[in-house]
């Protein structure tokens with residue numbers, strides 16, 4: 001992982017998001033022991049019900065011990081003494097003096113530590129008595145649960161139309177008995193109204209289960225409060241993707257921008273276990289980005305092809321954005337937007353939050369995240385997204401061990417975007433972080449030549 005400390009150091013908000021991500025273990029264990037909060041594991045960006053139950057959602061990798069804690073400890077001490085803005089200035093000064101290369105080390109470690117830990121979780125996940133041949137993402141999530149099951153009070157899961165994912169879900173029962181599953185009905189065979197009723201019913205049941213596990217009541221108000229926070233987070237996220245990501249001048253170099261998007265893709269899944277804090281960090285991030293652009297700090301990217309790389313949420317090679325940057329391109333990671341998870345949930349005085357959440361889940365399902373039997377749905381989502389946001393090309397990240405339709409869709413996707421939008425597309429294959437980097441470069445070379453000639 002390369003170092004772009006010059007660009008990141010003035011982003012206090014990025015340091016905060018990274019810090020909160022990596023120090024999750026201490027934060028969560030304190031919440032559990034001191035405040036008796038229940039920790040509920042989540043994935044894929046569905047933490048709202050847990051927050052509404054006054055409990056803490058956690059994407060379990062954040063409960064791991066990360067090896068850079070020593071540096072972060074130093075950062076935390078400075079933070080407690082001076083506050084974050086001054087800390088960032090101090091770090092800037094420290095770097096100029098080459099003082100222990102603290103800044104470089106932090107930025108480098110934040111990114112490579114997360115990736116290393118993902119690989120560790122994947123390794124932990126594959127050696128077990130569960131079904132073999134699961135994809136990287138499913139194995140990694142299984143590994144995270146296997147590693148942290150003692151700290152997790154329950155697992156909240158939204159079932160998807162992938163038999164491998166559902167096989168993994170079954171095997172999790174043996175290590176985490178409290179399983180709260182929300183089935184999202186298949187839209188193919190149901191009419192809209194019936195699907196909505198089933199969906200609402202399933203959300204209701206999940207809430208009852210959550211209340212049992214947490215001992216807290218979920219009210220309309222607690223749901224609406226959480227949806228308001230979530231909506232604002234989503235608005236900020238979309239501002240970063242569309243206002244900043246589509247502009248001709250970036251507040252940093254494109255590789256750093258992609259690294260920030262990568263960090264957001266991972267941390268969005270549980271809002272770093274503190275929705276209000278995450279919201280504030282996102283708000284600062286926008287402010288800092290706009291200020292830098294206004295002052296002309298950053299990089300002119302007007303002649304740099306903008307490429308969509310997706311999906312990455314189940315595992316991808318983070319070298320991708322660096323390779324593309326070196327080839328003269330820029331990468332946008334936008335999984336949650338493409339798959340409908342950045343859609344807002346309407347909130348008003350008389351609204352029915354459970355029904356509105358049911359709508360939100362079905363809409364996300366319609367975009368493709370749960371609709372793997374129907375390739376057309378996914379193809380349309382990508383086609384529309386590429387057209388709407390004017391990407392110069394698309395790189396599809398295919399997980400080697402994905403044997404479902406999701407993978408088979410890529411050929412169709414590739415051809416549709418080529419033929420209908422006349423945009424170059426390429427499929428890259430991913431097995432494990434750090435493997436096949438040379439193959440990746442070889443695959444991307446002719447693709448980038450086409451775009452930059």
Ligand code: SF4
Nearest residue numbers: 135162164402404406
């Ligand atoms: S569809 Fe493929 S990539 Fe997605 S969870 Fe299932 S096996 Fe993994």
